[in-house]
Amino acid sequence: MPWEEVLEGSEAVALAIKACRPQVISAFPISPQTHIVERLARMVAEGELQAEYVRVESEFSAASVVSGASLAGSRAYTASSSQGLLLMTEVLYASAGMRLPFVMTGVNRTVSAPISIQVDHQDTISLRDCGVIQLYVESSQEAYDAHLAAFKVAEDPCVLLPVMVCMDGWILTHSYERVCFLSQEEVDRFLPPFKPPNYLDVENPKSWGSYAEEDVLMEFRYSVQKAMTCAKRIIRETWQEMAQLTGRNYGGLVEGYRIQDAEIILVAMGSVAGTVKEAVDQARESGQKVGLARIRCYRPFPHEELWEMIKGAKVVAVMDANFSMGSEGAIAMDLKAKLYGRPSAPLVVPFVAGLGGREVNTHAVLEIVKSARQCYESSIHPLEAQWVGLNAELLTE
Amino acid sequence: MGSPEKGKREELFVSGHRACPGCGMALAVRHILRATGRQVIVVTPTGCLETFTSPYGYSPWRVPWVHHLFENGPSVASGIAAALRMQKRDHIRVLVIAGDGATFDIGFGALSGMLERGEDVLYICVDNGAYMNTGGQRSAATPLYASTTTDPPGKLSSGKVQEKKDLPWIVAAHKVDYVATASVAFLADLRGKLKRAMEVRGPRYIQVDSPCPSGWGFASDLTLEVGRLGVNCGLIPLLEIRGGTLTRVRKITKRIPVEDYLRVQARFRHLFAPRRQQAELSRLQSLADEKIKTYGLLKG
Numbered sequence: 001m002p003w004e005e006v007l008e009g010s011e012a013v014a015l016a017i018k019a020c021r022p023q024v025i026s027a028f029p030i031s032p033q034t035h036i037v038e039r040l041a042r043m044v045a046e047g048e049l050q051a052e053y054v055r056v057e058s059e060f061s062a063a064s065v066v067s068g069a070s071l072a073g074s075r076a077y078t079a080s081s082s083q084g085l086l087l088m089t090e091v092l093y094a095s096a097g098m099r100l101p102f103v104m105t106g107v108n109r110t111v112s113a114p115i116s117i118q119v120d121h122q123d124t125i126s127l128r129d130c131g132v133i134q135l136y137v138e139s140s141q142e143a144y145d146a147h148l149a150a151f152k153v154a155e156d157p158c159v160l161l162p163v164m165v166c167m168d169g170w171i172l173t174h175s176y177e178r179v180c181f182l183s184q185e186e187v188d189r190f191l192p193p194f195k196p197p198n199y200l201d202v203e204n205p206k207s208w209g210s211y212a213e214e215d216v217l218m219e220f221r222y223s224v225q226k227a228m229t230c231a232k233r234i235i236r237e238t239w240q241e242m243a244q245l246t247g248r249n250y251g252g253l254v255e256g257y258r259i260q261d262a263e264i265i266l267v268a269m270g271s272v273a274g275t276v277k278e279a280v281d282q283a284r285e286s287g288q289k290v291g292l293a294r295i296r297c298y299r300p301f302p303h304e305e306l307w308e309m310i311k312g313a314k315v316v317a318v319m320d321a322n323f324s325m326g327s328e329g330a331i332a333m334d335l336k337a338k339l340y341g342r343p344s345a346p347l348v349v350p351f352v353a354g355l356g357g358r359e360v361n362t363h364a365v366l367e368i369v370k371s372a373r374q375c376y377e378s379s380i381h382p383l384e385a386q387w388v389g390l391n392a393e394l395l396t397e
Numbered sequence: 398m399g400s401p402e403k404g405k406r407e408e409l410f411v412s413g414h415r416a417c418p419g420c421g422m423a424l425a426v427r428h429i430l431r432a433t434g435r436q437v438i439v440v441t442p443t444g445c446l447e448t449f450t451s452p453y454g455y456s457p458w459r460v461p462w463v464h465h466l467f468e469n470g471p472s473v474a475s476g477i478a479a480a481l482r483m484q485k486r487d488h489i490r491v492l493v494i495a496g497d498g499a500t501f502d503i504g505f506g507a508l509s510g511m512l513e514r515g516e517d518v519l520y521i522c523v524d525n526g527a528y529m530n531t532g533g534q535r536s537a538a539t540p541l542y543a544s545t546t547t548d549p550p551g552k553l554s555s556g557k558v559q560e561k562k563d564l565p566w567i568v569a570a571h572k573v574d575y576v577a578t579a580s581v582a583f584l585a586d587l588r589g590k591l592k593r594a595m596e597v598r599g600p601r602y603i604q605v606d607s608p609c610p611s612g613w614g615f616a617s618d619l620t621l622e623v624g625r626l627g628v629n630c631g632l633i634p635l636l637e638i639r640g641g642t643l644t645r646v647r648k649i650t651k652r653i654p655v656e657d658y659l660r661v662q663a664r665f666r667h668l669f670a671p672r673r674q675q676a677e678l679s680r681l682q683s684l685a686d687e688k689i690k691t692y693g694l695l696k697g
Contacts, residue, residue, distance in 0.1 A: 023483035024476060052479035056472060057510030064469035064507070068476025071463055072438070074483055076476070094466055200438045200461040200477060202489055207456035209447075209464035216453050 004180040009140035009172040010035030012179045013105055013165075016147035017077050018049045019187040020103075024069035024076040026054040026062045030084040031117045032169035033107040037079055059084035063091035063104075070100035071208060073199030075151065077102065081169055082109035085123045089130065095162050096131025096224055098208055101154035101194075103147065106134070106166040107173055108270065108321075110356045117169070118357025121270065124166045125298075125322040125330045131224045133163040133231055134299040136269040140177040142250060142296075143167045148187060149238045155194050158230040166298075168271040170357075182245065190245060228300040235297055253302035255294040256309050258284060262291030264369055264376075265310050265346075267331060268319040269295040272353075272360050276319070279365035290369055295331065303338035315347045317372035319365075320385070321354045328352075328385040349375045353388040364388055407459075409435055414457040415449040419617025421581040421607035421624065422446055422523045426494060428584050429521060429605075432591035435460055437490045438481075440474045442504055443467035444496035445530040446523065468503040470495050471511035474518040482517075490519065490595065497524040497538035500604075501562050512571035512600045519594050519601045522564070525609035533612045537562040540632070541684065542677050543664045550667035555677050560684070568602040569638045575601040576638040581608070582624025586635055586647055593637075606633045614663020626658040631685035634692045648696045649689070655682045 013036050017025070025044070027037040043049035054065045059080045066076035080088060085106055095102070106124040110116050124134060135150065137143045143165065150163040167173060182190070198206065212220060236252045243249035257277050259265065264283075268276050273294040283290040293309045293316075295302065310316050320329020327333065332350035339345040349372045354360040368388060375382060409430035416423040422445060430437070438461045441447050447464040450457050465473045470493040481487045500508060500522040511518060527545050528534040535545040535557055544556040569576045574597045579587040587605060594601045608623040610616065615623050627633040628647070632655060635647035656678060659665035668674045668681075689695055 024479045026476065026479075050483075052483055054475055054479055054514070056475075057506060057513075060469060061472035061475075061507050061510055064465065064472030065476035065479065067465060067469075068440070068463075068473035068478075069480040070476075071473070072477045072480035072484070074480035076480070090466060091469060098465075200463065202436055202438070202461060205435075205459055205461045207451060207458050207462045207464075210451040210453040210456070211448055211464075212453040 001183050002181060002186065004178060006176050006178045008035060008174060008176055009143055009167065010174065011039055012140045012144040013147055013167070014039035014043065015181060016144045018043055019182065019184060020148060020151050020191055021075065022051055022077040023074035024052045024054065024066060026056055026065035026076070026078050028056050028059045028062045028080070028084060030059070030081045032109060032173045033079045033081045033084070033105065035173060036105060036107070059087040060091060063088040063095065066102045066104070067091060067095045067100055070095070070102045071098070071200050073194070073196040075194040077104065079105035079107060081107040082111050082123045085127060086111060089127060092127060092132050092162060093130040094209070097220065099160040099227070100162060101160050102162050103150045103154055104162065104164045105147070106164045107169045108166055109169040116356050119169045119171055120355045120357070121166070121321040122323070122355070124164065127164070128299055128330060131161055131228070132299065133161055133228070133297070134166055135163065135297050136166045136295060137172070138271055138273045138294065140172055140175070141179050141248065143172060144179055144181065145242055145246065145248060148182070148191060149235070149242055152191050152238050153231060153234050156234045157197060159227050159234050161224065161227055161231065166270070171271045180246070186245060190241065232300050232302065250296060252305055253295070253297040254305040254309060255296055257292040257294065259291040259293065259309050261289055263289040263314045264372055265313045265316050266290070266292045266319060266365065266368065267295065267306070267316055267335065268292065269298060269331070270321065272319065272321065275360060275362055276365050279362040279369070282362060283366060283369055288369065298331070301334050301338070303335070306335065307338070307342070310346055311344065313346045315349060315372045315376040317349050317351060317368050319351050319353045319360070319368065323352050323355065323385070332385065347376050347381060349382055350385040351388055352385045358389055360388070407431070407435060409459045411457045411459060413455065415452065417611050417617070419610040419620045421609060421620050422525060423449070424620070425523050425581045425587070425605050425607050428587060429494065429591060430460065432588045433490065433492065433595060436488060437492050438477055440465065440470050440477065440491070440493045442470035442493070442495045442499035444499055445525070446494060446496060448530050467499055469507055470499055470504055471507040471516070471518065471520060475511050475514065475516045478517050487517070491517065493518060493520045495520070495522055497522055497526060498528045498536045501537040501564055509571065512568060512573055515599050517598050517600070519603070522602070522604045523607045524604055525607045525612055527612055529609050529612040538564070542668060542681060544667055545664070555674060556667060565602065565604055565636065565638060569641050571600070572641050573600045573602060574640060577603045578606070578634060578636045579603055580606040580624045580628050580633055580635060582621045582628060583635060583647065590637065612664070614666070615661050619661065623661055626653060626661065629653045630655045630658040631689040631694055632658065632681070634688050634694055636692060643692065646692045646694055649694045650696070652695060655685045
């Protein structure tokens with residue numbers, strides 16, 4: 001029977017994973033990912049979840065174990081954060097290249113130095129180029145739903161790539177929220193057992209991870225890009241199926257919030273969207289035509305859907321919770337690259353907000369709106385990102 | 398599951414690969430798979446073996462084989478073993494066949510983790526004592542005073558100044574059931590060790606001394622001879638260690654001085670010319686003497 005309960009975001013994720021019946025789980029502890037993998041360990045210890053749980057000596061090995069399990073044809077899951085995700089980087093490139101459809105949770109946390117356990121998107125954004133699909137969620141409910149969808153997308157024969165569900169550390173993993181759950185029967189119907197098209201099989205021996213040179217390597221890379229492109233359709237279809245099953249419809253790869261007729265559109269992803277929606281409502285009440293385009297799938301980058309949402313706007317304010325040192329935030333870069341050359345493209349104003357857990361409240365969002373409006377009205381085209389809420393007193397020359 | 402008798406005769410690592418002439422590693426792998434039979438999955442970390450067996454579109458492996466990365470062979474193998482248990486396919490055995498760089502250096506943490514967790518994986522290190530794939534740079538498996546491209550002999554250097562990491566005993570300290578050292582020059586001994594290793598479940602480790610003509614500097618028809626000299630001088634003891642205790646040694650039939658082993662290899666040439674480096678030669682001889690004494694390698 002479907003049921004609902006108020007519980008911690010991490011527990012909602014653990015219950016989603018359990019319902020997906022992974023055969024192999026592997027993890028190394030790092031805050032704030034720990035509650036997810038601890039809960040899964042208890043499920044295995046109590047016999048509630050029949051899975052091999054491999055308690056490894058590093059995140060590098062955690063990703064390698066699920067990669068090996070996937071090579072052998074099993075559904076597999078891991079989770080990490082921050083430094084752990086960075087340590088997994090090499091494994092994730094290779095796993096995507098070998099087309100291994102495991103699922104992982106990227107519990108968002110900033111990266112060192114300075115060391116901090118607070119949230120931003122620097123960790124997962126640093127993995128944007130490796131061929132792992134990245135979904136970003138706003139709530140614990142969406143985290144639950146996205147993990148169910150993630151396996152289905154990953155294992156689709158036209159995708160066969162790892163999928164990472166990115167959720168904000170602490171804000172989502174450690175807060176309590178009402179979450180609606182599907183029954184096991186419903187999940188089983190939605191997500192049948194994994195049937196890998198290729199796996200390590202003694203009856204049909206194949207070689208994996210071969211050495212490739214200039215005659216074939218580009219084609220391998222292109223095949224991953226093709227899978228990424230195809231994944232857009234699969235993700236949309238999967239979310240539609242999920243919406244029919246649950247009655248919860250978040251939209252496609254991008255969620256539009258009060259987008260119609262909006263002149264100023266904020267672009268953001270993750271849990272900050274809740275605050276942004278509140279700020280949008282306040283702006284609307286004061287007569288400003290403001291909306292939000294919340295990116296739910298960052299890789300593959302949903303530029304088609306973003307364009308449909310923002311093409312009528314005057315200005316787009318991008319809120320990046322990450323920064324590419326020496327350049328700007330990743331979403332702004334992606335968006336501007338895809339808009340370049342479109343004659344009617346709106347002005348894009350880049351902002352960096354919420355690094356290392358810095359609070360982004362409705363006031364800050366309304367300031368971003370104001371600043372974006374000023375840029376548009378004064379025809380200023382800022383080439384550098386504005387850092388929101390910097391404390392000037394701490395910045396010495 | 399195929400009959401083991403049939404499996405023994407089957408060639409599962411076939412010709413056509415791109416190993417250098419006289420490669421000890423290629424020989425070792427052919428005999429390893431003859432001994433294990435076809436009900437195995439092989440993981441090979443980055444290194445010579447990966448490079449010479451896997452140019453895309455070609456493969457000498459007639460068993461399922463995967464190369465993933467340099468430092469994660471034990472972890473990938475752990476994941477495969479876990480999946481096989483869940484799929485009730487665990488009659489299929491998981492092997493890692495790795496070089497010494499992957500084993501002694503970059504993958505050492507993952508190896509220790511695999512051993513500590515008690516994973517059902519047979520880890521075979523085919524040891525040629527340096528990073529031969531990238532041009533012969535030093536690894537922790539490089540023997541004392543060998544010349545490599547990153548510790549070349551010179552006015553201030555006698556080659557590598559550290560002793561080889563004693564990895565079999567480090568593995569044994571994890572209390573694993575089966576640890577052995579072997580040599581491609583003693584194939585019957587190697588086959589026996591593989592047979593005994595395959596009879597055990599859980600983590601197992603075999604380190605196979607594998608002379609490398611291009612890296613060590615000897616003619617490609619002397620691989621087995623160089624391997625024999627290494628064993629017979631005492632520097633490469635052939636041991637079995639079970640549950641942390643030495644249980645069997647292969648006795649040296651005809652003991653030779655260490656110099657006879659060193660002289661045939663260009664990597665030790667600087668110990669003899671332009672002038673004889675007596676202190677270094679004496680230290681290498683006492684290293685061999687010590688091993689012979691410690692392990693009781695002489696008959697009688």
